[in-house]
Amino acid sequence: MNILYTASEALPYIASGGLADVAGSLPAAINAEGHDCRVVIPYYSQIRQELKDELTYLTNFTVPVAWRNQYCGVFVGHQNGVTYYLLDNEYYFARNGLYGFYDDAERYIFFSRAVLELLHYIDFKPNVINANDWQTALVPVYYDIFYRYQSGYEDIKTVFTIHNIQYQGQYGLEIINDLMGIPLYHTDLLSYDGDVNFMKAAIEVSDKVTTVSPSYAWEILDPWYSHGLDRILVHKQYKLCGFLNGIDQEVYNPATDPNIPKHYSVKSKAGKAVCKQKLLEELGMEPGDEPIIGIVTRFVSHKGLDLIKYVFEDIIRLGYKFAILGSGEKIYEDFFSEMHYRYPDRVGLTLGFVPELSKRIYAGADMFLMPSQSEPCGLAQMIALRYGTIPIVRETGGLRDSIHDAGDEGGNGFTFKTYNAHDMLDACTRARVYYDDKKRWKKLVDLAMKQDFSWKRSAQLYIGLYNDIH
Missing domain, CATH: 3.40.50.2000 (Glycogen Phosphorylase B;)
Known part of the structure; x- marks a missing residue:
């Protein structure tokens, strides 16, 4: 044809x-x-x-x-x-x-x-x-x-x-x-x-x-x-x-990606820990084992940034660190800049878009946050899975079709339904509980990296x- x-x-x-x-x-x-x-x-x-x-x-x-x-x-x-x-x-x-x-x-x-x-x-x-x-x-x-x-x-x-x-x-x-x-x-x-x-x-x-x-x-x-x-x-x-x-699974492949500091795969994931420590170093944060939430997005309201603003410090208190990359509306750039200033050892921020850094965030983060108000498809959550980084998403559009809650059989991430900041916070809390159970977390990462979102x-x-x- x-x-x-x-x-x-x-x-x-x-x-x-x-x-x-x-x-x-x-x-x-x-x-x-x-x-x-x-x-x-x-x-x-x-x-x-x-x-x-x-x-x-x-x-x-x-x-x-x-x-x-x-x-x-x-x-x-x-x-x-x-x-x-x-x-x-x-x-x-x-x-x-x-x-x-x-x-x-x-x-x-x-x-x-x-x-x-x-x-x-x-x-x-x-x-x-x-x-x-x-x-x-x-x-x-x-x-x-x-x-x-x-x-x-x-x-x-x-x-x-x-x-x-x-x-x-x-x-x-x-x-x-x-x-x-x-x-x-x-x-x-x-x-x-x-x-x-x-x-x-x-x-x-x-x-x-x-x-x-x-x-x-x-x-x-x-x-x-x-x-x-x-x-x-x-x-x-x-x-x-x-x-x-x-997604192009050859372009987004942690086993061959030239933009990440250490290659890894579902069979040998030791490189992901190296990517995490190098990311902390690159963004000027203290080394440690605390979970990192990655955010790579345009700073616009329909990406759910109002929810993040509302409970950002609550998430920090759960023991998370943030690796943030993006640019857009000044209200959000100013907010994330203030959080970076207030928590320099927990919030790494890069304003703009650096494709190579986005790959290092996908590889080095533990979770990836996408609380979108609407999302026709979304590719970032699929890329995150490819790199063994667990998505936390709102159930809308393509996020609903690609990410299913880990509380259900075969779940590959953490989801919430309503456009509500505390529902998002609850998903982050459940993700933290999973992360602290290393056996369950390893199983979840294995499942994530085996997902097929090829064209x-x-x-x-x-x-x-x-x-x-x-």
């Missing part, structure tokens, strides 16, 4: 979040199952030069953006057994950053239309096009309106994947004619609550809508999680499903979906 996977970012070329991990790993896993999945992303000027040097120029064409025609160059790259098409237009993509510009609507209208125009110029006809998030939400929309009955475009099915429903591509109705170039009689398809909504339109026309975990698929039917899209999702829920993302399972689920609709 031929699949065209289109996204606004993909590793190894460019990344700002979890979407790039998915677009960089899932197509390779699908190809490993005997299919041909190719990826289309924009050619951003911020792509590293060594990766640009490996690209081959293919062709160029013009893309209709309402009343104007814009240049589009096509470059081809090959990474990890996957063919990547990078679409070039310097006016739109030669910028200092990926998103957040005044003309983001126009940039991704151009890109969505260019993805479909590309099929005229490459020797590849997809059976399925899988678009991701609002930036490529117009791909299935344009296909439905303009391309479905064109020669060479017959019988292509479309899938739209929601990674984060908070960002929907909402703009004024005036762009329908001026930028999108779509006849005004399609206004009802494109509009939602008085605005153009890219994501809503994709939900309307796609053959299937997926999310990045089974729990998130039913959570977004609830107004608490849906950011206003619950009405259309409830109406279209017959086409909605969720598949849990995976193979996710790929098989997506392939099953593609077969169902084609």
